[in-house]
Amino acid sequence: MSHTYINGRLFETNDAAVSAHDHGLVTGDGVFETLAVYDGTPFAVRRHLQRLARSVAGIRLAPPDLDEIERAIFEVVAKDEISFGKVRVTYTAGNGPLGSDRDKDASPLLVVAASPLAPLSRTARVSIAPWPRNERGVLSGLKTTSYAENVVALDWALSQGSNEVIFANTKGDLCEGSGSNIFLVVDGQLITPTLESGCLAGVTRDLIIEYLGAKEMDVPISTLVSSRTSEAFLASTLRDAQSITHVDETPLHNAIGPVSLRIAKELKELIMDNLNP
Structure with missing residues (x-):
């Protein structure tokens, strides 16, 4: 009960x-x-x-x-x-x-x-939303119950065979997922969009930046499938670090790479070591 x-x-x-x-x-x-x-x-x-x-x-x-x-x-x-x-x-x-x-x-x-909950899959396929995230909107960066935009976009992504949808903002820069932040390994450096992109200040995002070493940087959404990007993963309270295997129909060649594996391992250790960091 x-x-x-x-x-x-x-x-x-x-x-x-x-x-x-x-x-x-x-x-x-x-x-x-x-x-x-x-x-x-x-x-x-x-x-x-x-x-x-x-x-x-x-x-x-x-x-x-x-x-x-x-x-x-x-x-x-x-x-x-x-x-x-x-x-x-x-x-x-x-x-x-x-x-x-x-x-x-x-x-x-x-x-x-x-x-x-049952444990989530360690990998995900994502689709790029055909609608932008408004980084200047009154609700930008707030976790509100006005969630229909996310619901519609995720439902569309699921219909494409993906597990998550990824938004660009109105500038065309990478922003976030419907319920996740996104990290890329670009030219060997672990990065995630800045809060000015319009993304939510995710708790797992903040832990990765503070404890595990990631740099905040705005990049065009095309960087997600650029030859400069070797790995990408989603991060959220329930996903921890979930490796991205495909962006729309494009496979990421190093989907479960060394950085993603390290972050997932160190996040687990952080959780076990301190339940209220």
């Missing part, structure tokens, strides 16, 4: 409910975080909550009670006895009108839920 935390109370998931007037449901007016769970312990809670707070400020909502959210995360994971899985934290504007304007007196809605 799974459980869901809603505004201070723990419910059996089948009995959990939110209002049809919740502004997160009506307009996507909210933010979220997804955390990995290893051996029953949520990973990088501090970093995820800091990013949640940044996203909340970015969409002009009342600040969340981060202590409450942390307690709820551990409570749900323990109650559901999650060993390996994920936790989803959703924070919305609460009840509001059936339109874009908010009810300024409404209390925010907090929902925390968890589920077990």
Whole structure:
């Protein structure tokens, strides 16, 4: 039996409910975080909550009670006895009108839920989205529940036989995936797009930059299949480092190369050594 935390109370998931007037449901007016769970312990809670707070400020909502959210995360994971899985934290504007304007007196809605996971594949095929990411948009770099753009693009990529979709931004530079950051080995150097590209400041992305040695650099999206690029991989909370084997129909000749393997190994070691880096 799974459980869901809603505004201070723990419910059996089948009995959990939110209002049809919740502004997160009506307009996507909210933010979220997804955390990995290893051996029953949520990973990088501090970093995820800091990013949640940044996203909340970015969409002009009342600040969340981060202590409450942390307690709820551990409570749900323990109650559901999650060993390996994920936790989803959703924070919305609460009840509001059936339109874009908010009810300024409404209390925010907090929902925390968890589920077990099967291990993901270590490789992925990607397709280049025919739509750009707007690096100057009001939601750029924020992890919001306004996710339809990602849903549509990923659904299109899946129809092409891929596992993930990759966006360029309006400048034609490499940006990110629908739910992942992207890293390339170009001329022997490990790089990832800068935050100015419009990509999300992924927690795994930040760990790779801070602990494992990657440089932030903006490059044209064509670099992904350039002869200068020897390896590429996706990074996210649930993927860790997932090697890219194909870009559309183009195979990457060194798909699972030495750098990708090193990063995957060192990420695993980092996780085992410190569950709240």
